[in-house]
Structure formats: C-alpha cells, structure tokens
Amino acid sequence: MSRELMDQAKKAVLDATRRGAKGVRAVVSRNRASSVEWRDGKIDRLRESTRMALGLTLFVDGRYSVNTTSDLRPAAVDRFLDEVIAMTRVLTKDPHRKLADPESYKGRHEGDLKIFDASRTVSAVERRKIAAALEAAARAGSGSAKIVSVSTQCSDNVSEGAMATSNGMEGTRTDTSFVLLAMTSVQDRGSRKPQGYSYAARRLFLSLPTVESVGMDATRRATQEIGARPEKSGQYRCILENRIAGRLLDWLLGQPLTGRAIQQRRSFLADKLGRPIASQVLTVTDDPLLESGLGSGTYDGEGMSARRRVVVENGVLKTHYLDTYYASKLERPPTTESSSNLVFGPGTQGLDGLLKAMGNGILITGFSGGNSNPATGDFSIGISGHWIENGKAARPVSEMNLSGNHLTFWNRLLELGTDAFLDSSTRSPSLRFDTVQFSGK
C-alpha cells in the first residue's frame, strides 16, 4: 500500500521540480480511523473514515513555503503546484532555508519498531462489544450507586506515510494505534458531578490493558473526587502522578528546547546547554527507536535518520532540538526538530512507596488550564488530587493552584517512581518533589 503513496510523493517531487522548485520535500499520508463512542447502554456515536493528504515543502530560488491539500485529483494537484510555486516566488530570499543534508539521511534504523500491528484488525461488532464491556466494568465496582453517566470509547487507526525529497531521501512508515477510554460522572454535593477518566493508547492490540482495569479505574477516580475542596494556601511537598506529569515536563522539555524558541529569544533554556536545569535525579532520553513507542519512527519530519539522544543527564541539559533551518541560523549542527519518545529513569520505587516517602503533602492527579512563559520559565497551573497524610490519601482536593519557575521548581525534584506511563510518548513515572507553592483557600 505504501508503494502507491511513495509513487505519488515522487511524482509530486518531480512535478514541482519541473516547475522550477530547486528543492522539494513531499509527504503523502493516508489515515483510516474507526471509533465507537458508547454512553449509558447504547452507541452514542459511530465514526469511520479515510483521510488522504499531500504535504509539500518547497524551496524556490532561495524562498520557502509549506503547503498541504486534500484535493488529490491529478488536475487539481497540477493547479495546486502552479499556485504554491508562484506564491513562494514573492517571498524574501532566506539563505538558511534548505533541505536537510543528504548525509543525515544515511544510517537509518532498519529493525522492526513494532509500531504496526499486522496481526490484528478490529471489526465494527468487536468495537461495539469492547465499548459496552468498558461501561459494564465502570459500573461493576464499588461506588456505582453514585454514577450519573458512563461514556466509553473504543477506536483504532491505521496510518501510512511516504516521504520523498529532491535530494534523495525516500522513506515509508505504517503504524497502528488502539485506544480505550472510559469516563464516569458521579453525583457530589449540590449540582457538582465530578468526572473521572481512564484510558489506554497502544501500538499493538495485545498490549492493551484489560477493559475491566480501564473501566474500573475511571469510576474509582470519579468517586475519589467526591467532596473535593481546596486546602489553605501554603508550601507543601507533592507528587505528580505519572499520567499527568507530561504536562509540566512539556513546559520544560518541549517548546523551550526548540531551535525557533532559542533563536527567537523566547526560551529560558537558550544558554543552559551543559548546565544543570533540574536536580541530579532527573535523567531523560529522547528515544525515537523505542519499541512500540507512540512517538517512534525511523526518520524525522525532515527525513533525517532518527537517533537516540540524552536530553537531560543527572539534571544537566544535554540537547537542543535544532532543525536544519534554525541550526543554520544559530551556526550549530542540526539535531532533530522535536522530541519523539521521552524515556525517564531509572526510578526507585512505585507510587505507594513515593507516598510513604513523602508522608504529608499533595498527590496531584489532575491539571487544569494554566500556562508557562517560555521566555522566563514562570508557570502557574490549576490542580486537583489528594491531601496525603502519613502516606495515605486523607481527603480529595480541587480548585488549587501550583506555581513556580521551572529553573527552581525542577531542583526540588527528589525521586522518580518506577511506574513509567506507557500510554503517552512522554513515558514519565510519578515524580516526588520537596515543598513548592500552592494556593487555595
């Protein structure tokens, strides 16, 4: 199947070159998505579709544009090429704009990343059964008397892509993903109806957790929120639960490490390469070759061969994400445009152990809103979770806020858990911190 996409990509490269483009990168993608959304005993929504798109990055007389179209009729593509090349010609020349160095295409990983499940397709009937079973599991546990409504979802995707460039890169990829989701709403005081959710996202069908565990987890989380109130403002120790830690980690290791943010002076980590940005317990590796990783692939968005990179080692920053363009502007060698899978470790103990080690403090299980200033590292974010006393959940908390500056906040990190979260490309474990600032009542 990918052969057909590759032929289309190569044709687009040829056609654009023939029209005067000096450099071309074409990506043709096809995605088949199917899902059943289920609610309170029946199907709520049924969706099935196939998408196709052509993405075209053009370098014309030293000028640059990025274009996409879903209208792939041959005559329409011809007109599209004419139009976008004409549009590119009116821009200002930029000597830093060029295709990736062909040397960077070499040495591509050839092993099986196990991101495509060839063994398994899910039928419409099966999707429906799984969605229904998720609801049954959500209603089976304790606390079911409080349930207002249960929504579940079972979905799967098959994505194929082909990339070709005018300087010799050719690559194809095919991957699958399977998602289970359960959301339980329960009755609290007054009109308050907190919702708990649980989900799983995996490349291979057989690596999904059981529907029972996902369904029950959603209801457990919802019922645990009953009676939540803010604590008093203050400095408290805290633990970020594994599945939500990625939100804060992204403010540290996402945008601020990109070439654009650094070159445009919008990053508080611009001059921190080789210097400590977190406590010594933090080591993070960007691993695009991780088996069955949700961010895995053998080449990046520019076609450069994917490689493992240490991002943070014992608290010291080791990597900036530099694509060809911003690397050229910064007069540095390119690395890759953004992160793939982030792998942490090693940790010391599971969540229960972390809770005991903390004693008293807040276990954060949910974030709400909030933002982070990438230029300064200041952040402020809404939280919900549990007040922990002597390592045990004492009462639920909500309507509280966590704030700080990343450069001091991550120095408060004391310990990593062993519970890496597998349902995200950021495979964070739970993280235990010394006291940080919370506001509440």
Place this chain on the structure above:
Amino acid sequence: MSRIRKLSRRQAIRLGATTVGGLALSGFLTDPMLAMAGPADGSRPEIGYFERFGVDPGVIREALQVALASGGGHADLYFQHRITNSYALEDGDVNRAGCGIELGMGVRVLKGDQTGYGFTENLSKEGIVRAARTAAAIARDAARGGPGSLHLSAGGPSRYPMARPWLDVSSADRLKLLNTLNERFFKEDKRIRKVTVQFMDQTCALLLADSAGRLVEDLQPLTSLVVFCVAEQKGRREQVRYRLSGRAGLEFYTPARIDRVVKEAVARTVVLFDAVPAPAGEMPVVLAAGSSGILLHEAIGHGMEADFNRKGISIYADKIGKPVARPFVSIVDDATAPGARGSINVDDEGTVAGRTVLVEDGILTSYLHDLVSARHYKLDPTGNGRRESYRFPPVPRMRSTYMEPGPHKRDEIIASVKRGIYCSTFTNGQVRIGAGDFTFYVQNGCLIENGKLTRPIKDVNIIGNGPEVLQRIDMVADDLLIEEEGWTCGKAGQSVPVSQGLPTVRVGALTVGGRS
C-alpha cells in the same frame, strides 16, 4: 442566508458575499486558486459552488437515500472547500508562507440521540455514497425514503463585511501589511529585540443538504494576525503574544487596528519588566472590559452546551429557570455581530444563527443547542451546532459570548477593592464540565491596593467554580467591550473560532495562583 437576486461580483461582495447556488457569485470563481477545481460554468441553480466538483442534485438525493436506508431519523451532508493562506515574518523578512486546501464532505445520520458519521475527500458519487453507507450503520430499522426535491434556503443574514475579499488580494498586498508592522514595532520601543508576525486568511465555502430537502450555502471569510513580541532590558527578557482576528477581508486591517496591534503588544511586553510576583490565595478580582469574557466562556458557556446537559453530566443540568446570578447579570451567546471572529450566518447544521440568552436578569434561560439536543428537549435548535471541518460531526459550541452592561462604573469598581487584583489580558482557560471548576491564565494584570491600580503582575492562573463565581459577581460596569483578539475554542478534539466580551466586572472572591 443566501441572496436570491443575481448580483454583480462587486455588489455581492458589498452585501456580504454569501452565495446562492450559482446565481450570485459566478465572478467570484475567477480566482485561480478556486478555479483550479474546475469550470464554474454550467452550474445548476440548486447546487452552486460545489457543482464544479461534480456534486449535483442527483448525487445528493442518492446519498441521502443511502444514509436513511437503515431507518435513520435524519440525515445531512456537509460539503466543505476551505483555502487557507499563511505568511510569517521573522527576523525582519516575510520568509515563510503556506497554502492549505481542504476539500471533503461528511455524512451524518441521527437515530434519536445517536449519531453515525462518515466522511470522504473523494467527492465522486462512489466516495459520497460510501460515506453515507458508513453513517447509516447507526440505525437498524426499515429504510426510510430520502427527500423528493431539494430547495435552497434563502433570505438569511449576511454578517461578513468583505470590501476586499481575500481571493482578490495579491500576495504583494499581504506582504506590505506584514512589512509595515515589522518596521513599526522596532520604532515603537528600543527594548524590542524580536518580532514574529503570523498572518492568516481563509475562505471557506460550505453546502449543507438534509433529508428534509433543505439546501443551505455559506461563504465564510476569516483572518488573523498573531504577533510574538520579545523585549530585553538589563539582561531580563519578556515576551507577549498579541492576536487580532475577524471574519472580514483585507479592509479589516485599518490603520487604527494596526496602530493598536503595535502599541498594545509593545506596551504589554515592556510593562512586564516592572511586574511583581502575583499574590496567592482567595481575594477580590476585577476583570477589565474585553477579553475577560474568558470568565464567561469557562465559568458558564461550556457548562451550558446542551450535549453535556442532555447527558446529565453538566453542573448546570438542573438549573434552567433558576436564579444563578444577581439581577443585573445577563449573559448572551451571539452570532450576529458583523465581522466578529465568532459570528456566523448559519451554523454547520444549516440553522440560521442568532442570539441565545443564557442568563437573563440573573435567571438561567437557555442552553446552547444543536439539532440533536434540540430534538431531545423538543425545542428549536439555537444555531450552535458547529464543527471544525467535514471530518467531524457538529456539537453544541459557543459563538461570541458576553455579558450585557450593568449599573456600575469602572472607576467605582476599582475603588471598591482594598486588596485584590485587576486582570486585563489572558492566554488560555479550561473548565471541568461536571465539577464546574475552571481556570484562566492572566498574561497582564495589576495589583489593586486601597482602591488604586498599583504595580503590574503577570503569569498567574486564576481558579474558581462556575456556579459559585456567577453568584459572586457583585458589580458590573456599563462599559461592555467585545474583544477583537480572537479565540479558538477546543472541545472533543475539535477547534472552532469564537469571540467573547465583558464589561468591567468585580468577582467578590476568586483563588489567585500567585507566589507571594
């Protein structure tokens, strides 16, 4: 929503440029970017714009028939052709551009509250019928017939001023706009070190056909400008994002607006050098007129979307007809303001969009409905059924949400606060529909000390609970301002453009997530 008179191109543009199948806007199609789709001549009056893709009444009727073949109660087809141009200025040059074309159609079948949905980017008869068959699977009863004839809805509103439609604007004109901005920024303040300007214009044609035989067309323009402004002073660095957006043509960028972009973006950035840490804890919060409408969007707007209520999972599910705020608080969701980013002539189900009153004199009045929830509650839809694109089924969404002016004065409100904060610009917000807890993030604000605005603050998240905060709105000024910054609202994986507004408002107590 459409015009039924034959108009010259210029007339059509002046009148708002909504199309009526093939009659009105034949001249409109001369732009090469659109014409590449195929010849516009020979259009049949019923279909108009999408005729050029081979869509005709026969295909539509057949697809609707297939969609209802398993006994669905309602079916609709949504055709969309959206062209987006973007240009970016960085390091002094417009050196990046992009063009995106989305062409496709979605088929929806309703069976009670249940929805079947399929879409395709292949507008051949085979592609459309296949999508219809997918959507039909939601029902399992005897076939129902499709519509006998199709008729075009006419005489609807026209809310998009387009003196200079994007399809007539040259690349050079767009470049000129960006380059002017660049020079102005660096002249405005010596501390400005970096300016990135991202410009976007969009032209979206849509056609809705349903099992009642209704045909509705619209042509929606959209434009936005996003500025990232970085300033440095004594080794410190601050940055601000400033936005501007509307449903209009190039004329949207008036000298006054350009002036405002430069002056405001620079002022909001350099003031941050004087910012002190925001306080932490519960205190009175005064919200400035304008973008503070984010409070309404999060505290009540989402909770009033009828899908959450028909499912019984919103904190507002049992509150219609009950008092939720003081008598001087009235809140509306309005699609009618000409040129506003959140305005629409019709929603994405073909319903003419108007003004929906959420709260009238403190009493909760109406939810925001799409077709599904309206049928559930046996009410008329309110024109809030919106979708990101043909790839999604519509769900209830906001348009432009604001509070009506109240009895107080801005100065009186600020003077009334002994110790609190004043919030004027924001980056984002979020709400948990069931618990009602919401947050919004303040980019620029000010301390209020003894009734006076004193030192600036920044980067602080505010938290509250929707129904509780509505009750704590104890002063509302007479200075309603609908913002022009332009917001994008995300829900269930779909983004739609919205607007919001607020007069100066005091909330008796909100949790401020600061550090001192």
